[in-house]
Amino acid sequence: MNIINDPDMKEIVDDFCDEAMKLYLELDSVLDNLEDDPRNQKEMENFGQIIDRVMGAAKSIGAEEIGKFCELEKLIGYKASQVTELPLLEVVVAVLFDANDLLKRMTKAIKTGESKGLESLNTQAFVTRLKWLSEKFKSIERSSVAATPKQQIGQADIDNLLQDLGL
Template identity: 95%
Template structure:
């Protein structure tokens, strides 16, 4: 039994859900700014940093699906911060809005005890967009804001996360 399903840990899970929902609102604000100016690389990297906070907390309580989904959003944000093609960035922002919406729904399902994972959400159109973006990002090697990343995150990492999520 992981923390999410342990009734004695409900308070911790509820705190995670409440904090995650606040961070999702922060992500909405970042995405609103990106919708106005998709070329704002600072905001794109900010998206990756905020979603990273949710990812760490999710993994620490055993919400692995949310953690992997956040990791995917983080990688997309960091890869997109290296793109200058405005039409592509507009698509990225739309996909990140969708990702944030799915994260909210997944988190709400955990809090209410109705969590059945991604399979219970209608994700087919979203998956199609993720795969399309994955193809567009194949040529981008840097996907971290670190000056000297310990291990570069590449396209294989995105592909592995999609596979781990069953997408």
């Protein structure tokens, strides 16, 4: 039994869910700013930092699916920070809005004890957009907004996360 399903850990799980929901609202604000100016690198970096916080907390309580989903969002954001084409950036922002909505639904399901994972959510249209976006990012080697990335993250990492999530 992991922490999520352990009745003795309900308070910790509820705290995670409450904090994650607050962070999702911050992400909505960042995405609103990116919708106004998709080329805003500072906001894209801010997005990555916030989603990284959710990812770490999710993995620490055993919410692996949320953790992997956050990791996927983070990679998309970092890949997008290397893109200059405005139409593609606008699609990225829309996809990140959708992803944030899915994270909210996944987190709510954990809090209410109804978590059946991504398979219980209607994700087919979202998955189609993710795969399309993944194809667009294949030519981008550097996926970090840092000037000198510590670890190279490539297209295979995105593909592996999609596979891990069953997408």
